[in-house]
Amino acid sequence: MTGLRVALTYNLKRIDARRNDAEAEYDSPKTVAALARAIAARGHRVVRLEADARLPVRLARARVDLVFNIAEGRSGRSREALVPALCEMLDIPYTGSDPAALCATLDKAMGKRILRDGGVPTPDFFVCETGREPLPRGWRFPAIVKPNLEGTSKGITGASVVDDEASLRRRCRRMIRRYRQPALVERYVTGREFTVGIVGWPRPVAFPPMEVVFLRSGPRTVYEYSLKQDWEGKLEYVCPARLPRSLAAEIRRRALESFHLFGCRDVARVDFRVDERGRPWVIELNPLPGLTPGYSDLVLNAAAVGIGYDDLVGRILDGGLRRRALLRSRHRR
Missing domain, CATH: 3.40.50.20 (Rossmann fold)
Known part of the structure; x- marks a missing residue:
């Protein structure tokens, strides 16, 4: 070409x-x-x-x-x-996903509704617009509070995990004031953290799961904002993750299922928690994952399976080029 x-x-x-x-x-x-x-x-x-x-x-x-x-x-x-x-x-x-997919995934609550309605396991949740809303009937703690329309773990710290209603409401009000948007309240899943990169169109490929290992782990680990800015000595990225083959396959299957539910294209990253009973839960899908060399989760996930940076970028680019060729062929008819 x-x-x-x-x-x-x-x-x-x-x-x-x-x-x-x-x-x-x-x-x-x-x-x-x-x-x-x-x-x-x-x-x-x-x-x-x-x-x-x-x-x-x-x-x-x-x-x-x-x-x-x-x-x-x-x-x-x-x-x-x-x-x-x-x-x-x-x-x-x-390149990348269309406006509908990008809107649906940026709004975490909207994205979780789509996952839930599509039969993909995702933790229970609700949205606070003021911090005064009644809790859903039967709500169980612990919970984690996040800004509803942000990425890169913005607003998330160890203090985001709360154990009671008073702490939850304080945290929600703080997120609403700081980010001027609703807060997402999600059931906190105790367990291990994984991410799965997906690349390609029209036949996307899910990479093997990569585990985010907390080197200073406590009873409640959180992939918080500060760790994403300075992870050396605090995190280890393990890929392929040390998992039973059947569980690794289930995580990849759920990642692709989520990708297709949103109608994503070319590239995405799907984040998971696996609970103490070995059940994977989709936390969110990001169709605009970071592409910083040697740093971003997707780049590390790709490198671990032998896909270099230029190759990764080329695979994303190829999806757009294929659609361009299809568009040109339709215009010539």
Whole structure:
């Protein structure tokens, strides 16, 4: 294939995420550069476009053949869907999931309803908009409280796990004030933490489960925000995870089932907890997983099974290229 003009759309991180989590989900200049190099290595010309208020005009004028999208969006319940929706309006093929899938997964409560209705095991939950809502009948502690519309474990610390109603309401009010959005209250699953990367379209492949091992583990482990910023000496990533073959297969099956339920494309990461009885629970699905070399969970998961960084990026890119070819063939008819 002759090299194409590929736009790389992103939100650039300008604030130190260890001190302020406002831009924690954005990408550093190093990550953007690594992605640009990986795309260029496949013979394409890369056009870097920051996903800010100027993007609609700049993208329309860029005359690109494809968009490789990693933009998280600035704010709002639909922020992750803005670039894909713009691409669809401009009739430009792009990598990754469509606006509907991105909206459904960003809203954690919405995503869990889809998982539950689709028969995928996910912990019980409810949403607090004020912190004064009555607890669901029969609610059991412990619980974990999270912002409903954030990723990268923003707002999550060891104190997010609560054992009683008063603590739950205090934590909910704090999350609602800080992030100006509802809080998700989820039954806390005591057990082990796993993640599964998925890459490919139209036939996605789930990687073997990777376990996040807490080196300073206590009775209640939490893959909290601070650990994701500074994990060396505190976490170990084990892939393939040390699991019975049947359980590893079930986790991969549930990951793909979740991927298909949301209608995802090209790439995603599915996070699990396995309880003390060996039952896997899907916590959430992220269709815009981090792609920081040597750091992001998906990148580590891929590397552990022999897929290098450029190869990983190429596999994501291939999905968009295939859809572009399909779109062009339809236009020629």
